[in-house]
Amino acid sequence: MVSGGALRLGVLGEIAAWRGAEPLDIGHARQRHVLGALLLEPGTAVPGEELARRVWGARPPRGTSALHGYVSRLRRALAGGGADIVRDRAGYRLEAEAGPAAVDVCRFRALAVRAGAAERDEEAAALWDEALGQWRGEAFAGADAPWFRAQRERLAAERLAARLDAADVALRLGRQGPLLDELAARAVDHPLDERMAGQLILALHREGRHAEARASFERVRLRLAEELGLDPGPALRRLGERLANA
Template sequence: MITARRQQVLLAVLLLNANRVVPLDSLVDELWGSAPPATARAQVQTCVSALRRGLSHTGLGERIRTRGVGYALELAPEELDLKVFERLLGQGREALAAGRPQAARTAFREALALWRGELLTGIDSRAVRAHRIRVAERRTEAVEDCIEAELRLGLHRELVGELSALVDEYPLRERFVAQLMTALYRCGRRVEALAAYRRVRETFVEELGLDPGPALFRLHQEILTGRADPGPVPAGPASAGPGGEAPAAGGGLPG
């Protein structure tokens, strides 16, 4: 186990840039910012040597390569959950765009199943903090896309509870609100769908001084007048696929 703070930061930065060269000066900047010590470059080299020994002792072999005036951590595509997540997310979106919601749902679920806690938790690094925010956003988008696939499969009844929790967690995320309104409407709960819009509008006005966007407003009008898409008729329990539940909210990807 790597416990030294500098080694943890260096390993995290190399992992987030797997198979790409990270310049030595970038590593110095990540560790010390604008005021590095005179021995900074030598200290980074010492840390990298220690990391190489640590990885070798765990049976991973020689993974950190010197490339010019920088270093690259070599990994196969399936060795890093983050890379697998991105691959599955891309597959799911391609299937969704091609009109194959079940295949999309399967890919999204596999991607979301990799989520086992906050990304590189406890690592004090600007690069890691910024990447943690980006990855959390990607995860939330994956949940949205997965729910879109499930709505296309007619699983609106199964989604109402999950979407209610997601709207509570992300009250300004309009796509979750639209999905909740859609699921409620398709369940025959039109009044609740309209109430969901009123609540989010109140939140927007109170916190931002703005109304929700035009897409959400149009959906509200369609539900109000009964012109919203009633959605597909679910084929039965088998249509839910393995597990049958919507993706859970919260969490993060390990590095």
């Protein structure tokens, strides 16, 4: 028996479902993948052939019995939990009583929109924290069919964009200290990205680590010149001038 509480469904990590704090047993990996393939578009029908392609890739099983069996077991697992998988002529769709808000990726995207539109940085920072807090790991962890890999890559790009926007807000609020390790790691992973380099350089400068900030600026300036034949863009160039005058 599952304890009471709101239903939550997740793809930002392993595909999972909870009723309150209690995890729901949604079966083995392939069955979870069927659920996950419906969760990016809650309330939208996915044709059976398309659903099978998402789950199995280019070689789905013959016939529909395997897919029907997984859907039937998922419906039993979700029964009484506030969600159902409905089948009609258009295909299969996940219907949740709470609507898209039941799904972590939908909450993440909605919170990101609100954060981007917030008028006060304090409000934006709180919303970005809540949005990024929806993530438990890489999206669709363990699901390796091509459709899942493509969605994982797209969602990873959304997560990175959110982290960059959140860092901009934190820097405006003077909260750079706790971000330094994260900013440094991103700058290493993306050595030609001027926005990431600028965030790290600004954070170091504001923390009084001027020599490290100047070294970071020089490093990215040289790399841009050697690998792309480019000078720093206007924003990074202005930051370099601030460092020179510090």
